[in-house]
Amino acid sequence: MRILLIGLVVLSGVLFAFGTGLHPVFALTWLAPLPLLWAAARMxxxxxxxVSALVWTAGQAPLAGYFHGVLxxxxxxxxxxxxxPALVFGGLAAAHRRLALADRPLMxxxxxxxGWTTLEYVLSLALPHGAWWSLAYTQxxxxxxxxxxxxxGIWGVTFLLTGVPAALATARPRAVGTAAVxxxxxxxxGTWRLATAPRPDGATMALLATEHPNDEIDMATSEGRALLAAYITRARTIDAAAIVLPEKNFVADDATLPLLTGPLTRLAAERRTVVVAGVTHRTGGxxxxxxxxxxxxxGRPAEYAKHHLIPGLESDFTxxxxxxxxxxxPGWGVVICKDLDFPALVRAYRSDGAATLLAPAWDFHSDAWLHGRMALVRGVESGIGVVRNGRAGDLMISDPYGRIQAVRSTGRPGFVSVTGRAPGRPVGTLYGRFGDWFAWVCALFLLLAGAAGVPGAVTGRRGRPGSAAANPAGRIGSPL
Structure with missing residues (x-):
């Protein structure tokens, strides 16, 4: 028995390692908690x-290098x-064990x-990274x-990813049946919504980027002016209603800004297009x-300043x-990279009437898939398209249903571009209207469960005589 339990615990750790992180295997995310929770009822x-806290830590350990080395x-x-989070995960696994042994499988x-959904929501409010940290993006x-x-919102997907395996781990018919339904x-x-969704019928959008150089280039230098000229030469070959360039492509102060704005103003007028260019703008101290x-x-270019800055890396920015x-x-809003980690900002744009967000961005290669898909999910939440230029990542255009209209990696020599259709109008969503209601329902459920004392869990009361809770080891081979 001990060898079996150890094997199940190790299996969960492996499943978490490959089912979460920067490049998750989506099917493994559903399975990861199952072996651990089944084993936890037998210890x-x-x-x-x-053991549960250790499993979570081991599964997330590969992210340590990303947090420290990249961010x-x-x-x-x-x-x-x-x-x-590992301590919370351990506590929730222990609570699941006690409730399962008390013959309360649904509870x-x-x-x-x-509990886990509420934790994700609280962290999205408390930490400066917004809704970056969630199991939901694995799907x-x-x-x-x-x-x-x-x-x-993402909270419902997190609830499913944790609730379905938690129900299966109890091996009780009413819990398994409820999860299946x-x-x-x-x-x-989801299948019906996709089957009835119209194709995007709005304007054609374009993304244009190069990683050579993959750095900020000052317009006061000959390299900066040469890079701008190269962008303009390539942009003249693109037929689109809008062309989005990457985040922080250029550096300019009040003296050198005209070297950037003059040529791009002429490009927009010549091509009868909108041009969105990322720039590190030094002005007024x-x-x-x-x-x-x-x-x-x-006319004079409009300027959007990034709302949500990366702690540490952008500490000098306002x-x-x-x-x-x-x-x-008015149907086209402008955001920058990390802004798309914050659902409230996207919902605010949707309330303003936006149908599409134009987003210069700059990734770190290793997080290209994850950060691009986070932007895609923001679009589905609020029912808008996302046109995101992720230098050192992916150029991607997605519609309000999460369907990718165009995508291409920037990790190749020279310039890379993609074009795709944006939605002509936004799509109404329940989340776009009511926001994080589901996360609040989860928090309220926990409060009510705690106030009620969760009989059998908080008190540690044994299951009824002859039940599986009274003899958990006897459930190892029990049928569903």
Missing amino acids: SGRAAFA ETPVPLVAAILAG AAGVFAA ADVGPVVQTVSVT LLAAVLGF TVRNAALVFTPDG AGTRRVAVPGR
Whole structure:
């Protein structure tokens, strides 16, 4: 028995390692908690807590190098990012064990899923990275599943990913049956929504980028002016209503800014297109991560400043506070990279009437898939298209249903471009209207469960005589 339990625990750790992180295998995410929770019911409460915390830590350990080496997160904070959720995961696994042994399988699954969903939501509010940290993104390429976020936000997908295996781990027919019905309903809704979704019928959008050089280039230098000239030469070959360039492509202050704005203003007028260019703008003693928006009428460019800056890497920058729509195109909003990690900002643009977001971005190669899919999920949540230029990542255009219209990696010599259709109008979603209602339902459920004392779990009361809870070891081979 001990060897079996150890094997199941190790299996969960491996499944978490490959089912989460920067390049998750979506099917493994559904399976990861199952062996651990089944094994936890067959060990002491303290052992279940300790082993579960260790499994979560081991599964997330591959991200430590990304946090510290790429995002330059201090080591103590990296340790806290790994250890804090691990302790919560251990506590939820121990609660699941006690409720399962008390013959409360639905409550066990509900507490485990609602607890983890609530944790993700709280961290999205408390930490400066927004909704970056969530199991839900592992399903971004699974069309029927990702449609759930149009109703619940990412919180509903997280609930499913934790609740379904938690129900299966109890091996109780009513819990397994409930999970099966819920999953079938979700997949049915998602399949129907995709089958009835219209194709994008709006303007053609283009993304243009190069990684050579993969750096910020000052317009005061000959290299900066040469890079701008190369972009303009390539842009003249593109026929699109808007051309989006990457984040922080150029550096300019008030003296050198005309060297950038003059040629791009002429390009927009000549090609009768909108041009969005990322620039590090030094002005008035401040530095802004900005997107300059040039319109076909040749007028003064609008400027959007990035709202959500990367801690540490952008500590010298001043955050913006205004939302910006393309002049003459109120259905086109402008954001920059990390702004798409924050659902509330996207919902605000949707309330403004935006149908498409134009997003200069700059990734780190290793996080290209994850960060691009996070942007895709934001679009499904609020029912808008996302046109995201991820230098050192992916150029990607997605529609309000999460369907990728065009995608191409920038990791190749020279310039890379893609074109695709944007939606002509936004799509109404429940999440876009009511926001994080599902996360609040999960938090309320936990509060009510705690207030009720969760009989059999909080008190540690044994199951009824002759039940599986009274003899958990006897359930090892029990049929569903």
